[in-house]
Amino acid sequence: MPEYIVEPKSRKALRQLADMLRNKLGLSGELWIPIVELLDVLAEVFEDFSYEIVPDSDLSPGIHAETDVHTGHITIKESVYERACDGEGRDRMTIAHEIGHYFTLCFCGFKLHRNFRRQKVKPFYDPEWQAKCFAGEFMVSSQxxxxxxxEEIAKFCGVSLDAATYQAKHRN
Ligand SMILES: [Zn+2]
Structure with a gap:
């Protein structure tokens, strides 16, 4: 059950957000998003954005990275960061996912409500869905x-075949 509920944002709205960011960063024509280098760019462009690479033992075994939605601070496991630097699709997407949390929760100020009643929520209201959706749209330009x-998407955009198949299915 998600801990927080956010304002609904459709795939279309998140795609617009991803395109806007690509534009702002001068990446609108690029198939391959340099996600690792972007961490430093975002830290320069957005005042409240920050990140750090920590030893794997600092985060729980099942957690690859996390974002503090109140401070905008992203923490990334060393092994994830290193594989992302080597171009591994899954790890590149992990970083994009955390950046998605930053842009959907912190930067855009989407209203965030604590899910006190722990009720089931529709995907659009789920911050995890929003971060996942944003990350896919940002890493794989539908246009x-x-x-x-x-297979081509995976190769040219540097994402896993799973993620590429998902984006291909949801591109319209
Ligand atoms: Zn997440």
Whole structure:
């Protein structure tokens, strides 16, 4: 059950947000998003954005990275960061996912309510869904990849085949 509920944002709205950010960063024509380098760029552009790389033992075994939604601070496991630097799709997406939390929860000021009653929420209200959706849209431009197969998307955008297949399915 999600701990927080956010204002609903559709895939379309999150795609617009991802495109806007690509534009602002001069990446609108790029298939391959340099997500690792972007961490430093975002820290320069956005005052409240910060991140750190920590030893793997600092985070629980099942957690690859996390974002403090109140401070905008992203913590990334060393092993995840290193694999992302090597171009590993899954780890690149992990970083994009955390950046998604920053942009959907911190930066955009989407209203965040504590889910006191621990009720089941629709995907659009779930911050995890929003971060996942944003990350996919940001890493795989629906415009630039509209004619590509999942295999091509995985190769040219540097994402896992799973993520590429998902984006191909949701591009319209
Ligand atoms: Zn998350």
């Amino acid at each position: 630039l990849t509209s004619c590509m197969s999942p």
